[in-house]
Amino acid sequence: MLLTVDFSSEEPIYMQIRNGIVAGIAMGKLQDGDPLPSVRTLGGELGVNLHTVNKAYRLLRNEGFIRLLPSRGAEVQAGEAAKNAALFLDAAGNSLRNLISEAVTRHVDRSAIHAMIDTLYDELEGQKT
Template identity: 40%
Template sequence: MSVHLILDLDSEVPIYQQIRDRIVEAIAARQAKEGDPLPSTRQLAADFGINFHTVNKAYDLLRQQGVIRINRKSGAVVRRDADSGPPEAPFAEEWEERMRVLLAEATVHGLDREDVLRRCAALLDGFGSGT
């Protein structure tokens, strides 16, 4: 993978979740495509000075979500890229539930509809999928 992951080791967000999120973002931004290899768990752990089980947890989560595949010979490889077509039904339903919470948080903190839509559009544009 030709992407540099940036983690905040002091964040309240667990490191495994940050790894998972940065890899998904890299795929969405087309910095990593289907078939691209990911660093080994041991290499990524060494790069960040973290336990390899933390990286393993992130990779396992990505595998369960169908984003990567893990093979003993080739290691972790991107399974889907941003152009893979429509999502599977269970993903869409789970995503909608997570989005519901994020939109509720935005509403509670006073963001109006136009601001939420503007921010969403800007983020999608950053992933090259604003059309």
């Protein structure tokens, strides 16, 4: 799995893992039913504690991106995640509000934010295989 963590980032490692897997799903690199590395394997590959990976996997499960299967590990559940768009928009509202608040404070033009979002969205959609 092509996933990296930045140990110098202020973002918690478990969130970096979570966000990396979600990005993999968004780009089409991870499909429904694809197996994910075991907690132990991914922890070893990334050089992080097993509990950190476990926390990321639990969060992904709770958000509907993966399912945890007894004795079989974790697998992508991308189709279920897509059904939860309304929940995502509701949950993302606070993060987006903070980002927009800072943009307004810094006098960043609305069209620049729209262009950035469009570019990032197109970039992620374009990377689907």
